[in-house]
Amino acid sequence: xxxxTLAELERWDERIREKVAEFGLDCxxxxxxICDQNAMLGYMAYHGMPAHYPHWSYGKAYEQxxxxxxxxxTGLPYELVINSDPCLAYLMRDNSLLLQILTIAHVYxxxxxxxxxxxxxxxxxxxxxxxxxxxxxxxxxxxxEDPSIGADAxxxxxxxxxxxxxxxxxxxxxxxxxxxxxxxxxxxRARPRPDPFAPLxxxxxxxxxxxxxxxxxPEYDLLLFIRDHxxxxxxxxxxxLTIVDExxxxxxxxxxxxxxxxxxxxxxxxxxxxxxxLPAELHLEFLVRHNQVVSPxxxxxxxxxxxxxxxxxxxxxxxGEGSAEARAKLFAVRExxxxxxxxxxxxxxxxxxxxxxxxxxxxxxxxxxxEISDEEGWETVKAQLLARVGTxxxxxxAVIDADYRGTRTLYLRHEHDGRDLDIxxxxxxxxxxxxxxxxxxxxxxxxxxxxxxxxSGPDGFDAKLLV
Amino acid sequence: xxxxxxxxxEGDSLRSDRxxxxxxxxxxxxxxxxxxxxxxxxxxxxxxxxxxDRIIKVPIRGVREYRFVFGENEGxxxxxxxxxxxxxxVGQAGQKGERGPGPAGSDPGVDYYETEITLDxxxxxxxxDLELPDLERKRLRQLLAxxxxxxxxxxxxGIRVHLDRRRTVRSKIRRKIAAGPPPATEEGEPEPFGxxxxxxxxxxxxxxxxxxxxxVVLCIMDTSGSMDRLxxxxxxxxxxxxxxxxxxxxxxxxxxxxxxxxEAKEVTEHEFFHKGESGGTLISSGYKKALxxxxxxxxxxxxxxxxxxxxxxxxxxxxxxxALEAAARLCEVCNLFGYGEIKPLGSHHYDSxxxxxxxxxxxxxxxxxxxxxxEDVWPAxxxxxxxxxxxxx
Numbered sequence: 001x002x003x004x005t006l007a008e009l010e011r012w013d014e015r016i017r018e019k020v021a022e023f024g025l026d027c028x029x030x031x032x033x034i035c036d037q038n039a040m041l042g043y044m045a046y047h048g049m050p051a052h053y054p055h056w057s058y059g060k061a062y063e064q065x066x067x068x069x070x071x072x073x074t075g076l077p078y079e080l081v082i083n084s085d086p087c088l089a090y091l092m093r094d095n096s097l098l099l100q101i102l103t104i105a106h107v108y109x110x111x112x113x114x115x116x117x118x119x120x121x122x123x124x125x126x127x128x129x130x131x132x133x134x135x136x137x138x139x140x141x142x143x144x145e146d147p148s149i150g151a152d153a154x155x156x157x158x159x160x161x162x163x164x165x166x167x168x169x170x171x172x173x174x175x176x177x178x179x180x181x182x183x184x185x186x187x188x189r190a191r192p193r194p195d196p197f198a199p200l201x202x203x204x205x206x207x208x209x210x211x212x213x214x215x216x217x218p219e220y221d222l223l224l225f226i227r228d229h230x231x232x233x234x235x236x237x238x239x240x241l242t243i244v245d246e247x248x249x250x251x252x253x254x255x256x257x258x259x260x261x262x263x264x265x266x267x268x269x270x271x272x273x274x275x276x277x278l279p280a281e282l283h284l285e286f287l288v289r290h291n292q293v294v295s296p297x298x299x300x301x302x303x304x305x306x307x308x309x310x311x312x313x314x315x316x317x318x319x320g321e322g323s324a325e326a327r328a329k330l331f332a333v334r335e336x337x338x339x340x341x342x343x344x345x346x347x348x349x350x351x352x353x354x355x356x357x358x359x360x361x362x363x364x365x366x367x368x369x370x371e372i373s374d375e376e377g378w379e380t381v382k383a384q385l386l387a388r389v390g391t392x393x394x395x396x397x398a399v400i401d402a403d404y405r406g407t408r409t410l411y412l413r414h415e416h417d418g419r420d421l422d423i424x425x426x427x428x429x430x431x432x433x434x435x436x437x438x439x440x441x442x443x444x445x446x447x448x449x450x451x452x453x454x455x456s457g458p459d460g461f462d463a464k465l466l467v
Numbered sequence: 468x469x470x471x472x473x474x475x476x477e478g479d480s481l482r483s484d485r486x487x488x489x490x491x492x493x494x495x496x497x498x499x500x501x502x503x504x505x506x507x508x509x510x511x512x513x514x515x516x517x518x519x520d521r522i523i524k525v526p527i528r529g530v531r532e533y534r535f536v537f538g539e540n541e542g543x544x545x546x547x548x549x550x551x552x553x554x555x556x557v558g559q560a561g562q563k564g565e566r567g568p569g570p571a572g573s574d575p576g577v578d579y580y581e582t583e584i585t586l587d588x589x590x591x592x593x594x595x596d597l598e599l600p601d602l603e604r605k606r607l608r609q610l611l612a613x614x615x616x617x618x619x620x621x622x623x624x625g626i627r628v629h630l631d632r633r634r635t636v637r638s639k640i641r642r643k644i645a646a647g648p649p650p651a652t653e654e655g656e657p658e659p660f661g662x663x664x665x666x667x668x669x670x671x672x673x674x675x676x677x678x679x680x681x682x683v684v685l686c687i688m689d690t691s692g693s694m695d696r697l698x699x700x701x702x703x704x705x706x707x708x709x710x711x712x713x714x715x716x717x718x719x720x721x722x723x724x725x726x727x728x729x730e731a732k733e734v735t736e737h738e739f740f741h742k743g744e745s746g747g748t749l750i751s752s753g754y755k756k757a758l759x760x761x762x763x764x765x766x767x768x769x770x771x772x773x774x775x776x777x778x779x780x781x782x783x784x785x786x787x788x789x790a791l792e793a794a795a796r797l798c799e800v801c802n803l804f805g806y807g808e809i810k811p812l813g814s815h816h817y818d819s820x821x822x823x824x825x826x827x828x829x830x831x832x833x834x835x836x837x838x839x840x841x842e843d844v845w846p847a848x849x850x851x852x853x854x855x856x857x858x859x860x
Contacts, residue, residue: 006474013470034475042486056496057532059489086471093475155492163533296546299557305546356547360557362540367558370542372551385544395535419537428533 053140084129109265263307625669689778702777727753754793
């Protein structure tokens with residue numbers, strides 16, 4: 001051990017918990033497990049889950065994380081905490097005493113966030129997290145061991161399912177409509193509006209909605225849609241789709257709140273350690289470590305940094321450190337926002353200027369600054385930032401028609417927001433869609449400003465401009 | 468409720484290398500990807516002509532997991548140091564994966580890896596799927612160079628020099644004991660117990676052919692003015708493969724470099740690849756030089772000879788007949804004689820080609836390939852080896 005004992009950690013934890021209670025953080029019961037580097041990397045590859053189904057991509061994640069750490073990464077070294085009740089976190093055996101104290105305080109910040117932020121409370125059940133991952137792992141292993149299915153078939157199917165895992169409904173707090181409600185809504189929309197000028201002009205012919213169309217409205221849960229509408233799928237295949245979708249559902253809140261969540265934990269570890277009266281040498285190490293964690297990434301965005309700065313600014317603007325108003329504001333925001341809303345509401349022009357946020361564009365071989373956060377540019381910069389945080393980096397794909405022109409062709413539409421798809425990835429991903437769907441697949445999108453149709457069919461991939 | 472601390476347990480840690488199976492599967496896939504990208508990798512100049520133990524870093528486009536992602540031309544948002552100005556350069560295109568602008572965690576990430584492998588490993592992977600054990604055996608059996616005699620057992624008939632005295636005497640003693648004490652005679656002088664024919668034992672000798680395991684690779688290259696850097700580079704890639712292949716099959720492999728334009732000479736490896744010559748081309752000169760060297764130093768009975776010639780095919784027309792004749796003679800002495808015509812894309816319209824000429828050459832172990840760009844090198848080599856396998860099988 002690196003100069004600390006378990007008893008010492010427990011004493012520090014007790015003091016930290018006193019502060020947690022004093023500041024009003026609302027946490028699940030907490031559990032810490034001490035592990036060595038290998039186990040840590042192993043946990044990290046499987047998102048911290050003690051049980052997880054096997055797939056080669058996690059082996060790859062392991063190698064990547066290892067490489068990353070071998071080359072030295074910023075952020076808190078080996079910080080891993082799971083959204084579960086009780087909240088589970090790992091402490092790396094070889095970390096120094098100060099790093100353990102810092103990590104413990106940081107973890108309580110996450111713990112509070114998991115328990116209170118709406119993206120987590122609406123989409124995940126923290127009580128069942130570990131058990132759910134365990135049963136999913138057991139199911140996948142059973143299919144792999146089943147001689148009539150086999151590991152290879154399971155792997156190939158998971159490869160395809162993983163490709164679409166994040167193409168699902170983003171705001172999970174919004175309830176899905178039942179089929180009957182969907183029908184009602186479609187009919188409602190088709191009904192002609194009351195027209196005050198009816199006597200003056202010809203009434204437009206009402207268009208009868210096609211109620212046999214599948215889906216009635218654009219459908220965003222790709223995996224679930226395929227599971228429910230591809231009748232050729234075997235039960236184990238449908239179950240794999242369910243499993244992959246459930247995992248994505250679990251992880252989506254973390255993607256949606258990365259900046260808020262890391263910022264929140266950093267904000268609280270900073271506040272808690274600042275109030276612990278650390279001995280001088282620990283205090284010095286604390287300052288060094290904290291600055292490493294929240295240092296800006298030149299040319300990129302460090303979520304720890306951005307989040308920390310914005311939370312501090314909220315506290316300053318709404319009453320100042322220690323005031324009840326500021327505290328109430330902080331807690332309200334951590335409950336009701338996700339990254340997009342958080343930044344839209346609280347990233348002010350002054351703050352952007354202070355952070356020197358800018359947009360860049362590739363020009364020839366170089367990446368060149370296009371706008372900076374000045375009078376003219378800040379709105380553009382902010383808009384671009386908002387488009388990229390959370391699930392903004394995932395293109396929105398909707399199922400439009402499951403029986404396009406009566407040929408069982410799946411017709412997808414990319415909801416283009418000014419950013420083109422990467423065609424290479426789209427080609428490979430469409431091939432995965434085709435594996436899952438079993439028939440031809442179209443994807444409507446725009447390329448360089450013109451509508452285009454990408455197709456994956458028996459003759460391979462084809463991309464053509466529609467105009 | 469109080470916080471639970473679970474102490475570190477060594478046993479748990481030892482048992483919990485849980486990602487081992489997934490890592491193994493990933494590496495298998497990586498190796499497969501490496502194999503599929505081998506054409507690109509061997510086309511990298513840096514590995515050609517290098518030490519075999521050297522560790523090389525091979526950038527490969529990993530085993531990618533595809534999703535729908537936005538294109539790379541879409542730009543991003545970054546944090547500056549307080550003095551950022553529009554128009555300032557903040558990075559190099561194509562390095563996005565490294566310090567990916569964009570929020571960490573939501574960045575799709577670019578799956579570029581650098582894998583470290585030794586050149587040896589690479590060569591092994593390269594030849595793994597060529598499956599040529601038959602070729603090797605056949606080629607080796609053809610060369611019964613030395614014959615040495617070796618003892619193997621005994622026989623009752625033979626010539627005097629092979630007589631095994633010890634066994635012969637032993638046989639006599641055995642017979643004598645079996646016969647019991649000699650009958651008494653009046654004279655008291657016992658009859659001498661002599662050798663009989665059945666006592667005689669001869670050594671059996673068998674002749675054993677010793678398999679030769681020498682090979683020589685003759686690299687013949689056109690260094691005339693028309694061979695530019697790219698063409699030479701393509702030729703070099705091909706020679707590299709050939710050399711590595713031959714080397715992986717034989718114990719003792721030698722390399723001979725013959726550069727030719729209108730006349731040919733033997734050169735060092737460095738000169739071969741780096742010296743530019745000018746002037747016209749007489750292909751026959753290179754072949755004749757090769758024949759000369761073979762006659763001098765590499766008797767076909769003792770050596771496996773692989774000759775390969777790279778040229779852009781821009782030969783003087785008057786020389787074609789002589790070249791063809793010399794090529795036919797090379798085929799007689801070589802295990803494999805190959806000709807690679809190097810025509811970077813688009814250049815065949817106006818250049819003359821030897822491929823046409825060589826169609827007239829009728830030999831099983833001759834093979835001509837066309838290389839138009841880097842990616843062709845590996846398929847061309849495979850094709851060549853496949854042909855060889857046919858004739859060998």
